[in-house]
Amino acid sequence: MSDQASFRAQTLIEALPYIQRFSGQTVVIKYGGAAMKDEALKTSFALNVILLREVGIYPVVVHGGGPQIGRLLERLNISCEFVEGMRVTSPEVMDVVQMVLVGQVNTSIVGLINQHGGKAVGINGHSGLLTQAEKMQVTRQASEDQPPEIIDVGLVGKVVKVNPQVLHALEHGRFIPIIAPVGVGPDGESLNINADLVASAMAAGLRASKLVLLTDTPGVLDDKGELITELTRAKARELMQKGVIKGGMIPKVNCCLEALEAGVESAHIIDGRVPNALLLEIFTDKGVGTILEG
Ligand SMILES: Nc1ncnc2c1ncn2[C@@H]1O[C@H](COP(=O)(O)OP(=O)(O)OP(=O)(O)O)[C@@H](O)[C@H]1O
Ligand SMILES: [Mg+2]
Structure with a gap:
């Protein structure tokens, strides 16, 4: 037998305890817009999700799309401001957000998974009233x-309630749900929600065992720019206060902490630019990012 074949067999055996441990459990995966740049990496992500499903894990994917929304707004010459990391969303901007997230990003992830033999279904907050939301109040402390x-901040939402019925129905049919982070407001209006928030609400609502956030950095970095492999709650709060954790990393860390509070066993912020990042994080001891544990 060739060395390569024997190495492959060994790799499968090494994954066995992890497969046994997580089979039958739900893993919520947030696929960040910033990590969706490269075609080969997108394919790697799709294959990883399919493999998880094939070994009996229930992957639920929530995706972002910040950079993709930014590009279309620019092409349409629609200017838009950010306040405290939140995109100020006028009705005109909301139309673009929905077009990009539901029409473009969601459909392309579903297509890629299906093209490689998976069974993905694209949904958003309106689907079976999955993500019920209300407008987010943002406050800013100008001076002490x-x-x-x-x-x-306009049509920016926060999750009020998740209705996982539609996800259970998809799970029953062995479909992989791909969720766009558009929420439905009290009057049926669409609200723009940060995808990290949607992912953590889904993880809590589904009693997932893991929440995995794939982004475009090695994980959470400290003040020297070095990767923190294990982040405690206390350290996370300290780094946010000091401004070391800022911008798009703030909702990510907060969402991980909230998911842990809600009973999710572990939350991971990992480097989506690494091929097979998901499999490395779930099926090996050497993760590829930062883990927060409850
Ligand atoms: N301490 C930190 N460690 C690592 N990244 C940090 C830190 N503080 C801020 N960041 C920023 O957070 C960014 C990740 O969040 P961002 O919202 O840009 O991406 P995303 O959430 O993956 O994509 P999307 O918002 O489209 O879903 C990183 O690119 C980095 O610039
Ligand atoms: Mg983000």
């Missing part, structure tokens, strides 16, 4: 001697 100012 003044009360915080309330800023209207």
Whole structure:
């Protein structure tokens, strides 16, 4: 037998304890827009998700699309501002957000998985009222001697309630759900929700065993720019206060902490630019990012 064949067999055996441990459990995966740049990596992601499903794990994918939304807004000459990391969303911007997330990003992930033999179905917050939301109130502390100012960020939402019925129905049919982070407001309106928030709400609502956030950095970095492999709650809060964790990393870390509070066993922020990042994180001891444990 060739060395290569024997190495492959060994690799499969090494994955066995992890497969046994996680088979039958739900893993919620957030695929960040920033990690979706490269075609080969997108294919690697699709194959990883299919493999998880084939070994009896239930992957639920929530995707972002920040850079993709930014590009279309630019092409359409629609300017838009960011406040506290949140995109100020006018009705005109919301149309673009929905077009990009549901029409473009969601459909392309579903297509890629199906093209490689998986059974993916694209849904969003409106589907079976999956992601019920309300407008988010954003406050900004301009100076210490003044009360915080309330800023209207438009059609930006936060999750109020998740209705996992549609996910259970898909699981029953062995479909892989791919969720776009568009929520449905009290009057049936679409709200733009940060995908990290949607992922953590799904993880809590489904009692997932893991929440895995794939992004475009090695994980959470410290003040020297070095990877923190294990992050405690206390350290996470300290780094946010000091401003070491900032921008798009803030909702990610907060969502991990909330998911852990809700009973999810572990939350991972990993480097989506590494081929097979998902499999490496779930099926080996050497993760590829930062783990937060409950
Ligand atoms: N301490 C930190 N460690 C690592 N990254 C950090 C840190 N603080 C801020 N960041 C920033 O957070 C960014 C990741 O969040 P971002 O919202 O840009 O991507 P995403 O959530 O993966 O994609 P999307 O928002 O489209 O879903 C990194 O690219 C990095 O610039
Ligand atoms: Mg983000």
